[in-house]
Amino acid sequence: MKRHPILATALAALMLANPAFAAGPKAYVGNFKDNTVSVIDTGSQRLVATVPVAAGPDGIAVGRNDRQVFVSGASASSLSVIDTATDRIVDTVEVGKGPQGLALTPDGRWLLVAVNGEDRVAFVDAATHAVAATVPVAKPHTLTVSPDGKRAYVSSQAPGSFALVVIDLPTRAVAASVPLEKTPRDLELSPDGKVLYVTMAGLSAVQVFDTASNKPLMQIPTGVSPHVAHLFAGARSGVVVVQGPGELMLFDPATQASTGSIAVGKQPHWVDMLPGGKKVLVTNEGSNDVSLVDLAGGPVVTIPVGNAPRKVAVQHRAAGGxxxxxxxxxxxxxxxxxxxxxxxxxxxxxxxxxxxxxxxxxxxxxxxxxxxxxxxxxxxxxxxxxxxxxxxxxxxxxxxxx
Structure with a gap:
């Protein structure tokens, strides 16, 4: 059947303008200085929506059902909840002053929030959006949850007492606190939960911890100012966002050795993987864009977004899945x-x-x-x-x- 050229053009324009016609999973990018979230259709590689959110978006998490996105307002006291079907705010959740990092439990039931301004981690019911419990942690910044849902790891940036804090999730109590010499920036677990990758301010390397003992195993040398290191499930290479040279460094998870790097934008900040394990999105806070990177060596695609993009989170499922x-x-x-x-x-x-x-x-x-x-x-x-x-x-x- 032959399509009318005018109708085809109109349909294409509608697909780009309306999130309901997204060709691929959507990515949500927090623009820290704009107080907005840019929504990208990763299929067409285009911006499809801009959503006003709580001031200072500094943490983003996509719900396990892909139907809602949580955004923390570090310059506010609340979370903004975005409905992914309409890309509009459907709820505002008060959690306390200065919420930063977010992490979901594997079953998607609980959202953990690093409430930096009130020295605690809040447990938010992902379905009802009610704050059910809190655990005291000094100046929590980012956090991650083990694949079995039993532990959460929190970077504590309390001046003079930097630490890696381990929370036992069944009891909702601090199980361990590992002193650190430098300020922890981010921490991410390997897919099997056996290794924790930690970046620290002033350390041009990724510190690798053994989660069984909570002791450092080794370091992965990087360029100046590594911000986040991640080994995504299904990916052959680990990735490190390195701010100084503006690159995404790759490393072999078996040897923990660097295998190369890919140039991205200015002052890269965060990274998330697209479904399929072959491409990642890197936010570039200094150039107001994101880089879509093919880990196999294909061309890097640059997508403009808002002012000072920091965190990014991608929907879990691919289009047509x-x-x-x-x-x-x-x-x-x-x-x-x-x-x-x-x-x-x-x-x-x-x-x-x-x-x-x-x-x-x-x-x-x-x-x-x-x-x-x-x-x-x-x-x-x-x-x-x-x-x-x-x-x-x-x-x-x-x-x-x-």
């Missing part, structure tokens, strides 16, 4: 479904009776899906997920996430 299940004749079809981590599944009630969904891992389901209605869930991590019809428990099925 979806599967469908039909509920018909009191059965799920297919009853056995295999998908990739980050994909979504949509169930549609094609039957004449009401049905529902109850998942064995405790994830939210539905108890009232009338004929013609649908329900979707994004599966963020690998595993086997059995489920039943919440109305007719003898209807059983399984999703296997690879």
């Amino acid at each position: 979806s599967a469908k299940v039909s509920i018909n004749n009191f059965a799920f079809g297919p009853a056995q479904l295999a998908i990739n981590a980050g994909d979504s599944v949509t169930w549609t009630n094609d039957d004449g009776a009401p049905h529902g969904l109850a998942f064995n891992d405790g994830a939210p389901g539905t108890t009232d899906m009338l004929p013609g209605q649908s329900f979707s869930r994004v599966f963020a991590k690998a595993g086997v997920f059995d489920y039943v019809c919440s109305v007719h428990p003898y209807m059983m099925a399984r999703v296997t996430v690879q």
Whole structure:
């Protein structure tokens, strides 16, 4: 079928202007001096929205279901919650003065907030947005959570007593505090949780810690002012954002040795990976843009954003990563479904009776899906997920996430 050229042009313009037509997962970039978040469609590599947020956006986290984005206002006392379907603010959560780093637990239930101005880490319910608990930590800056959801690691920037603080999440108490000679900037865990990569002010290297003993193992030499070091799940190389030379350094996770570098913009600040493990986005605070970097050596794409972009977070699933299940004749079809981590599944009630969904891992389901209605869930991590019809428990099925 031949498409009319004017209609095709209009449709293309609409796709770029409307986030609902995004061709790829969206990236959310906090512009620190603009008090805005730039929304980038990573498929078209274009800016599709600009969202006003709490002053000094300095922490960003995408919810596990990809439906909401949390942004901390370091110059305020609140979090802004963005709905990814409309790219508009849907809630403002008061957490205390000067919230900075954010981290989600692996199940997506809890958002941990480094409330720097009040010397504590807050636990925010990701569904209700209520602050449920706090743990005292002096001047918390950034944090990360172990893959098993049992520990959180916090960089404490208290003058004269810099530390790596470990929080036991089940008890919500400080389990250890490791003194540091220099100010910790960021800390990130390896995908298996066995290694912690820590950057520090004034140290031209990444400090590698063993999480079993909380002791340093070695250093990875870098250029001047490394800001964040990360080994993303599924990536062959680790990456280090190095501010001085304006580069993204690569390292071998087996040997922890540098394997090269890629030039990005001025004063790079943060990095996140796109689904698939082949490309990353680097924010460039000094040149007001982001660099889309192909880790295999392809060309670097520069995308202009707002003033002083710092943190960036990318939606977990790639465009088109979806599967469908039909509920018909009191059965799920297919009853056995295999998908990739980050994909979504949509169930549609094609039957004449009401049905529902109850998942064995405790994830939210539905108890009232009338004929013609649908329900979707994004599966963020690998595993086997059995489920039943919440109305007719003898209807059983399984999703296997690879």
